[in-house]
Amino acid sequence: MQVMEKIIRHLRNSEHVLIxxxxxxxxxxxxxxxxxxxxxxxxxxxxxxxNESKIPTVYRFLPSVERIVQHTGETDTYDTAVVLDCGDVKxxxxxxxxxxxxxxxxxxxxxxxxxxxxxGFGNLQLIDTSACATTEIIYRLIGKMGVPMTSDxxxxxxxxxxxxxxxxxxxxxxxxxxxxxxEMLARGVDPYNVAKHVYGRYSMGRLKLLNMAxxxxxxSYNGKLSMMTVTWDMLEETGTQNEDVDGxxxxxxxxxxxxxxxxxxxxxNGNKSCPPFRxxxxxxxxxxFHVSLRSDGAVDVAEIAADFGGGGHRTAAGFNIESxxxxxxxxxxxxxxxxx
Ligand code: AMP
Ligand code: MN
Ligand code: MN
Numbered sequence: 324m325q326v327m328e329k330i331i332r333h334l335r336n337s338e339h340v341l342i343x344x345x346x347x348x349x350x351x352x353x354x355x356x357x358x359x360x361x362x363x364x365x366x367x368x369x370x371x372x373x374n375e376s377k378i379p380t381v382y383r384f385l386p387s388v389e390r391i392v393q394h395t396g397e398t399d400t401y402d403t404a405v406v407l408d409c410g411d412v413k414x415x416x417x418x419x420x421x422x423x424x425x426x427x428x429x430x431x432x433x434x435x436x437x438x439x440x441x442x443g444f445g446n447l448q449l450i451d452t453s454a455c456a457t458t459e460i461i462y463r464l465i466g467k468m469g470v471p472m473t474s475d476x477x478x479x480x481x482x483x484x485x486x487x488x489x490x491x492x493x494x495x496x497x498x499x500x501x502x503x504x505x506e507m508l509a510r511g512v513d514p515y516n517v518a519k520h521v522y523g524r525y526s527m528g529r530l531k532l533l534n535m536a537x538x539x540x541x542x543s544y545n546g547k548l549s550m551m552t553v554t555w556d557m558l559e560e561t562g563t564q565n566e567d568v569d570g571x572x573x574x575x576x577x578x579x580x581x582x583x584x585x586x587x588x589x590x591x592n593g594n595k596s597c598p599p600f601r602x603x604x605x606x607x608x609x610x611x612f613h614v615s616l617r618s619d620g621a622v623d624v625a626e627i628a629a630d631f632g633g634g635g636h637r638t639a640a641g642f643n644i645e646s647x648x649x650x651x652x653x654x655x656x657x658x659x660x661x662x663x
Contacts, residue, residue, distance in 0.1 A: 330433055330447050331468050337403040339369040341395065341422070341430065344407040344457075345414040346375045347565065347613075350486025350521065353382045353391070355407040355435070355457040358479040361387060362461075362470040371395060375416035379566035384520040385482060386475035395422055401430040406445060408457040410438035410634040435460055440625050440634030452636075455500045458483025462503050474511030481507040482517055489573070490522075494620055494638050528561040535561070536571045536586075540578075541652075543659030547582045549575040550655065552648070555589040555610075565590070565613075576617040582662045583622055585655055586615040587648070607647045614655070615641045622662060 334340065342360045344352035352374070360372045372391045382388065395418065404423055406412060412419050412432070423432060432445035437454040454460050458480045465476065481504055488496040508514060525533075532553070539552040553568050568588055575584035590611040614631070616624035617639055624640040633642025644651060 326447060326449055327464060327467055330435075330449055330464070333403065333431060333433070333447065334363060334368070334405075334468070335366065337368060337431075339371070339401050339403075341371045341373055341401040341404040342407065343373045343404060343409075343415045343418055345409045346416040348374050348376060348378065348382075349408075349569070350382060351456045351458055351483040352408040353378060353385060353388070354479040354481075354483025354486075355461045356391065357385055357387055358458060358461050358465065358476045358483070359405055359407060359435075360390065361473070361476050361479070362465045362468060365470045365473075366468065371401065373415075373418060375418060377566075379569070381521050381566075381569075382482070384516075386478055403433065404430040405433045405435060407435050407461070408438075409434070409436060410440045411442050412444040435464070437636075438625070438634055439636055440629050440640070453497070455495045455497050456483045456487035458487070459499050459503060472506075472510045477507040477510035477512050478517065481512045481514070482521065485517065486521060495636065526563070526567070528563045529567045532557060532561040532563045532567055533571060533574075536568070537574060540575060542578070542581070543656055545659055545662070546580045547662040548585065548656065548659035549578050549581045549583075550585040550587065550652065551575045552587045552652075553589065554648075558589075572615050572617055576619070582619050583624060583627075583658065584617040587651060587655075588613045588615070590643070607649050609645065609647050611643065611645050612648075612651060613641060613643050614651070615639075627658065 340363050342356050344356045356372055360370045363370050373395055374391050375393060378388055378391060406415060409415055434445035434448045435457060436450050437452055437457055439452045441450045449460060451460050462480050484500050484504055488500050491500060535557045536551050536553050541550045572584055572586040590613055616628055618624045620638055623637045625635045625637055628635050628640035628642045631642040631644060635641055
């Protein structure tokens with residue numbers, strides 16, 4: 324039996340399904356979570372929509388987004404957990420140890436994803452690295468389940484594909500992206516409304532933060548690696564949050580001759596005892612950082628991220644690290660030497 328049929332059969336036999344996606348969610352993580360959850364509800368399943376992080380403001384227009392909880396209740400009530408858009412089960416955050424590893428009541432874990440670095444975790448895996456987004460896979464699954472495509476589900480799928488393909492500009496943009504989005508429009512999606520929420524407005528603080536981020540740009544001696552740094556201090560000064568940094572790395576990626584773009588972002592919820600600092604002034608204070616990597620396709624940044632314990636796709640990947648900023652930067656700049 325094909326894995327998709329096995330998954331559908333298992334879901335049909337489930338009573339209470341927990342749906343989870345990765346921390347600091349993007350449009351694909353939230354879109355696939357909502358689309359999958361609403362589809363299972365259409366099959367009369369009890370569903371818990373879960374994400375550990377606060378949902379970024381730009382995605383709060385999505386239908387049923389208010390259903391997503393940051394904490395789960397009883398640990399032993401789910402018979403199935405569907406983990407979406409996560410290359411590694413640890414990407415769902417604390418839930419992994421609190422609920423999925425809890426005994427008794429260990430749920431069957433279904434892993435649905437499109438990352439090349441997927442570890443193959445869980446009991447059933449539906450991994451398609453050629454899919455432009457996890458929402459592309461969810462679209463196919465929903466079709467096979469025979470669930471009617473409502474405008475709410477369509478809006479979630481459309482938003483996942485739109486954002487993961489960078490509005491049909493990134494290298495993962497495929498024929499399916501256009502075909503599915505075209506169909507989603509026929510199912511009632513309002514593309515202008517989605518674009519307005521996702522890309523349409525910048526707070527003044529976010530623009531100031533962009534200004535600082537652009538000012539932080541550094542280029543390797545050979546011009547092939549660009550690096551942007553956003554510190555906790557910059558967020559405090561502009562009254563912004565980590566979610567406001569979303570998309571900034573694309574400026575670093577677009578620089579002529581650059582093959583790898585890097586964005587180092589200090590984690591606001593990291594080491595609370597760590598005082599705020601300016602990257603250029605106090606470079607040797609230890610902190611927690613999220614590092615985003617983008618490539619023009621020549622270099623596989625998922626491999627680099629995996630070396631640091633992270634993962635992702637060939638052209639977009641990331642990892643988390645505890646380090647001083649100077650050590651982190653010099654370690655990353657040495658990567659430039661090996662770029663052809
Ligand atoms: P980001 O750096 O957050 O823009 O993410 C780029 C891509 O890498 C996304 O597909 C993420 O899912 C993936 N990614 C980011 N951070 C990690 C991590 N710590 N572990 C595994 N994958 C990651
Ligand atoms: Mn994602
Ligand atoms: Mn994705």
